[in-house]
Amino acid sequence: MFDVIIIGGGVIGCTTARNLARYDLNVALLEKASDICEGQSKANTAIVHGGYDAKPHTLKAKYNVTGNGMFDKVCSELDVPLKWNTSLVAAFSESGIPKLEELKHQGEVNGVHGLSIIGRDEIIRREPNISRSVCAALLVTNGGIVCPYELTIANAENAAENGVRFYRNAPVTKVEKDGGQWRVQSGAGTFTSRAVINCAGLYSDVINNMVSENKFHIKPRRGEYYIIDKSYAGTFNASIFQLPTKMGKGILVTPTVDGTLLVGPTAEDIDDRDDTRTTSGGLAKALKFGSATWEHIPMRDVITTFAGIRAHCDRDDFVIGEAQDAPLFFNAGGVESPGLTSSPAIGEYLADSAAEKLGAKAKKNFNPIRKSIPKFREMTDRERAQAIASDQDYAKIVCRCETVTEAEIRASIRRPVGARTIDGIKRRTRTGMGRCQAGFCTPATIKILCEELGISPLEVTKFGGESKMLDRYLFDKGGGNHA
Ligand SMILES: Cc1cc2nc3c(=O)[nH]c(=O)nc-3n(C[C@H](O)[C@H](O)[C@H](O)COP(=O)(O)OP(=O)(O)OC[C@H]3O[C@@H](n4cnc5c(N)ncnc54)[C@H](O)[C@@H]3O)c2cc1C
Incomplete structure (x- = not known):
């Protein structure tokens, strides 16, 4: 019996978990995936x-602006990389300038400060590599970039350190009221709780519609991207948007906090919520529209492509808060963009609302501080020598592209809510995220995971389920010993 069960371990669920950990409550998070x-x-x-x-x-406007203002504190407490690199919304013809004025006005109504329209010379001074056909841009000084997986994982680690229980491989199949409590059936067993918080992302409608007559529906909207190699770091300073369309914010070019660049995303409504495949058509579109900003996108330096699926809600807004007809059932439904930005504000609101309803008291010993795994690639020579002196595994580079050491990989597995898969290690350390895309480091990463978890290489998966890294026949033939 828990006080609160959170369904879904994305940035919203994990942020909510961390905020609930501030209270004297018994909290569990159920995540259907292996991580x-x-x-x-x-x-x-x-x-x-x-x-x-x-x-x-709208709730999107409210939580975006409030969430943006919370990022400095959250990222500093959780030791997550954040950069206020500014955003530019660029118009590439004079006819786009009235739309920039509209966006500026809209931002001001939403309570955003420091918006201004800048002309071609100022844009080129700031961004010498932008297409010369640029005419004007909206300068957004409070625009930033963050590492979204480190933010999510950091929230989870801090929540776990403060007492929240995490259950992975726990897909929720049924939520029902049983007397005065909620009964939640999942792949990891049946749980009961006083309150439920639905943070199931693309499936938030399915969970809500199990218990509430105020139904909503998610329409998956896919976005495809290119990632450009770090050797182009510095090509653009700001995140450069084009004018938004009815499908979203349009295709942009942006640096990441890790030094790579993204070009994308497209916006295509699809039927399958889990179809994260990239397509030749989608990538061609990202290239075509991206080239309006960055004329000669260096295709030889694309290190990979990927797709993400937005949880677009038929209400065209977030669904946040307690369901009117289901007391102590709270939603974070349809949280598409700007959901990452809104996450600190949504997580705080949901946790405070549930805690208030449950009459919970603040926990005296909540510790908001989480330290990231010390990154060898960011250390000075002196720090590297010290790290190696205290742990010899810091002397073993496993991922050469991203300079990730064996010590970091082992730490990522040993931490609270630690990595259990190859992708889990990747998102916690950046192994395999560099130019060779895991060509060199995979065998060593598998070996370390096996040593840490005491499992056979044949049990190691990329992301759980059937995504096995090794095939028994090939493995035996290669002379491996999987006993
Ligand atoms: C292409 C794209 C670009 C975006 N760009 C930005 C951006 O630049 N800035 C920004 O602010 N926002 C952006 N967003 C939005 C942002 O990524 C999301 O709003 C945010 O990640 C939503 O988090 P979440 O926790 O609600 O959902 P998710 O991260 O999807 O997490 C939901 C979790 O619930 C789990 N789950 C689902 N069903 C069940 C079940 N039955 N039982 C247990 N667990 C379940 C899932 O496995 C998943 O882990 C973008 C989104 C996309 C797709």
């Missing part, structure tokens, strides 16, 4: 939006 951060929160543009784009008086 947290397997949904929208792992595959997005990673921008901390300023708040000019959301329609005024």
Whole structure:
């Protein structure tokens, strides 16, 4: 019996978990995948939006602006990389300038400060590599970039350190009221709780519609991207948007906090919520529209492509808060963009609302501080020597592209809510995220995972389920010993 069960371990569920850990409550988070951060929160543009784009008086506008203002504190407490690199919304013809004025006005109504329209010379001074056909741009000084998976994982680690229980491989199949409590059936067993918080992302409608007559429906909207190699770091400073369309914020070019660049995302309504395949058509579109901003996108330096699926809600807004007809059942439904930006505000609101309803008291010993795994690639020579002196595994580079050491990989497995898969290690350390895309480091990563978990290499998966890394026949033939 828990006080609160959170369904879904994306950035919203994990942020809510951390905020609930501030209270004297017994909290569990159930995640259907083999790891947290397997949904929208792992595959997005990673921008901390300023708040000019959301329609005024919507929940998107409210939580975007409030969430943006919380990022400095949250990222500093959780030791998560954040950069206020500004955003530019660029118009490439004079006819786009009235739309920029509209966006500026909209942002001001939403309470965003520091918006201004800048001309061609100023844009080129700031961004020498932007297409010369640029005419004007909206300058958004409170636009930033963050690492979305580190933010999600950091929230989860801090929540776990403060007492929240995480259950992975726990798909929720049924939520029902049983007397005065909620009964939640999942692949990891049946749980009961006083309150339920639905943070199931692309499946938030399915969970809500099990218990509430106020139904909503998610329409999956896929976005495809290119990732450009770090050797182009510095090509653009700001996140450069084009004018938004009715499908979203359009295709942009943006640096990431790790030094790579993203071009994308497209916006295509699809039927399958889990279809994260990239397509030749989608990537061609990303290239075509991206080239309006960055004329000669270096295709030889594309290190990979990926797709993320937005949880677009038929209400065209977030669904946040307690369901009117289901007391103590709370929703974070349809949280598409700007959901990452809104996450600190949504997580705080949901946790405070549930705690208040449950009459919970603040926990005296909540510790808001989480330290990230010390990153060898960011250390000075002196720090590297010290790290190696205290742990010899810091002397063993496993991922050469991203300079990730064996010590970091072992730490990622040993931490609270630690990695259990190859992708889990990747998102916690950046192994395999560099130019060779895991060509070199995979065998060593598998070996370390086996040593840490005491499992056979044949049990190691990329992301759980049937995504096995090794085939028994091939493995035996290669002379491996899987006993
Ligand atoms: C292409 C794209 C670009 C974006 N760009 C930005 C951006 O630049 N800035 C920004 O602010 N926002 C952006 N967003 C939005 C942002 O990524 C999302 O709003 C945010 O990640 C939503 O988090 P979430 O926790 O609600 O959902 P998710 O991250 O999808 O998490 C939901 C979790 O619930 C789990 N789950 C589902 N069903 C069940 C079940 N039955 N039982 C148990 N668990 C379940 C899933 O496995 C998943 O882990 C973008 C989104 C996309 C797709």
